[in-house]
Amino acid sequence: MKRFLFSAAFFVTLLLIWEWAFRARLWSPVLLPAPEQVGNYLKSAAEDGTLWHATIITMRRLLIGYFVGMIGGLPLGLLTARWNLFRDTIGTMALGLQTLPSVCWVPLALLWFGQSEAAMLFVVVMGTLWSVVIATDTGVRNVPPIFRRAALTMGSKGLHMWLKVILPAALPFVVSGMKQGWAFAWRSLMAAEIFVTILTGFGLGQLLHYGRELSAMDQVIGIIVVIVVIGLLADKIFFSPIERFLHRRWGTSQA
Amino acid sequence: MHHTVARSSATEELEVIAPSKLSIDEVSKSFQSATGNVLALDRVSLQVAEAEFVCLVGASGCGKSTLLNIIAGLEKPDSGRVLADGKPVAGPGRERLVMFQEPALFPWLDVLGNVLFGLKLKANLTNKDRRDVAKYYLELVGLTRFEHANIHELSGGMKQRVALARALAPNPRVLLMDEPFAALDALTREQLYGDIQRIWKSRRKTIVFVTHNVREAACLGDRVLLFSPHPGRIREEFVVDLPRPRDINSVDLASYATRIMRSLKGLTHDSEEIGE
Structure with missing residues (x-):
């Protein structure tokens, strides 16, 4: 409760400073609208459905791309951890491509797929895939050999060994890879939506883009707030419970 | 008859x-x-x-x-x-089951889950049978109260007791x-x-x-x-x-x-x- 109050007080103070900066006319109102104006924009965008529509479209792109990246990344990571042939090929490629900022995929995606959903999906998958591959690989390589030996004597082998021993033992690494993959997917999707103005659906990034085109600063700031809140919620609702479970089970300290 | x-x-x-x-x-x-x-x-x-x-x-x-x-x-x-x-x-x-110097218990499972691990690889048992067997061995090593404890919460001696129960459970x-x-x-x-x-x-x-x-x-x-x-x-x-x-x-x-x-x-x- 005390922590919640502190947290609330902090954000209220931020709002007050913003309000003060607006009233003091530190910048032109075109560049810095009042918190109220941003609130009004969000309210009207929510009422006429634009905001929900854009959020749903963006989340759909994100989740599909993220899911594909996970489904591809996990087995690839297991392969690179298991066989040096895969490590020297796919593993090296993953290591290289992971360092590439995912926004760099946008020009390529545009030329390959044109202004289409496929281009979006491609960029999100590229953002997710490689960090999941690398995290899974690292996780599997860090499984203490004694777990495997203990499981072997109890009659575990093959697929059972992978699913019931190696994968759960690698879970802390895999989850941090999933989290990183999520962050990369989210960033790359925003980049893609800002650059790729397609007609199949208007996402949050596109709202942001048109906010700039129209010099509608209330819209730009409003959408930024929405994007930040979605990122926070994803962390609190999806990743935090998993991490709490890991900390409790493994007995690692919660940083 | x-x-x-x-x-x-x-x-x-x-x-x-x-x-x-x-x-x-x-x-x-x-x-x-x-x-x-x-x-x-x-x-x-x-x-x-x-x-x-x-x-x-x-x-x-x-x-x-x-x-x-x-x-x-x-x-x-x-x-x-x-x-x-x-x-x-x-x-x-x-x-022929092995107990190692390190307990080698699986941290992603609780105490009962660890004892159940080998039993789950025995196809002829129902899940209830497996639980009964696992609980029998936990009692044998004196850890009944800790069946839902996480591994890191146990002392070194308790960990080896769980490892012993886990090794005994599949009846080697x-x-x-x-x-x-x-x-x-x-x-x-x-x-x-x-x-x-x-x-x-x-x-x-x-x-x-x-x-x-x-x-x-x-x-x-x-x-x-x-x-x-x-x-x-x-x-x-x-x-x-x-x-x-x-x-x-x-x-x-x-x-x-x-x-x-x-x-x-x-x-x-x-x-x-x-x-x-």
Whole structure:
């Protein structure tokens, strides 16, 4: 409760400073609208459905791309951890491509797929895939050999060994890879939506883009707030419970 | 006339089954190391009777753990063979379960989940049977209250108790123990000496126990075998003829331990590595 109050007080103070900066006319109102104006924009965008529509479209792109990246990344990571042939090929490629900022995929995606959903999906998958591959690989390589030996004597082998021993033992690494993959997917999707103005659906990034085109600063700031809140919620609702479970089970300290 | 009553699998599963007879025949094993080829085991032969408790004692690096791993099927000998009840050991299997020096418990499972791990690999049981069996063994090691505890919440001694329950649960015929108590404090160890003797008596297992602690070996073993390193060989054999349960602090036991220790010192130059 005390922590919640502190947290609330902090954000209220931020709002007050913003309000003060607006009233003091530190910048032109075109560049810095009042918190109220941003609130009004969000309210009207929510009422006429634009905001929900854009959020749903963006989340759909994100989740599909993220899911594909996970489904591809996990087995690839297991392969690179298991066989040096895969490590020297796919593993090296993953290591290289992971360092590439995912926004760099946008020009390529545009030329390959044109202004289409496929281009979006491609960029999100590229953002997710490689960090999941690398995290899974690292996780599997860090499984203490004694777990495997203990499981072997109890009659575990093959697929059972992978699913019931190696994968759960690698879970802390895999989850941090999933989290990183999520962050990369989210960033790359925003980049893609800002650059790729397609007609199949208007996402949050596109709202942001048109906010700039129209010099509608209330819209730009409003959408930024929405994007930040979605990122926070994803962390609190999806990743935090998993991490709490890991900390409790493994007995690692919660940083 | 009697009706045949179908017994539940859990009861069947908990039956005391016949322990194995082990026969180790001229087993040799060498390793490549930085200093060249090391002969870890040199034509070692050993017979272990059903339900016998045999302790292998020697300095670090004398090959006793290697022999245990070969009996477990985790490693293959270069030559020679291991027979369990007359059948060659081809690989690891739950007939011969291993307890390691580290508990090697799975941190992603709770205590009960760890004990259930081996049982889940037995296809003929229902989930209820498995839980009943797991709970029986948790009670046997005195950890019923901790079935839902996370592994990191347990003390070292409790962890080894869980590891013991996990090794006993699939009802193996042989227990292979690789210095399982070496990392524990003296008081906890003494309790576990009592537990292991009680459980060995009630569950009838053949036990091969590796240790560098002579007193521990004299306390637990029907026989104590002395290993010498470079190359690893069995040099001497002591039959410990004391009534059970044995107390690690008893005077009779101390005299056995002294005799074994004296022989061991004659065999090895690394005497500082030998605990008393």
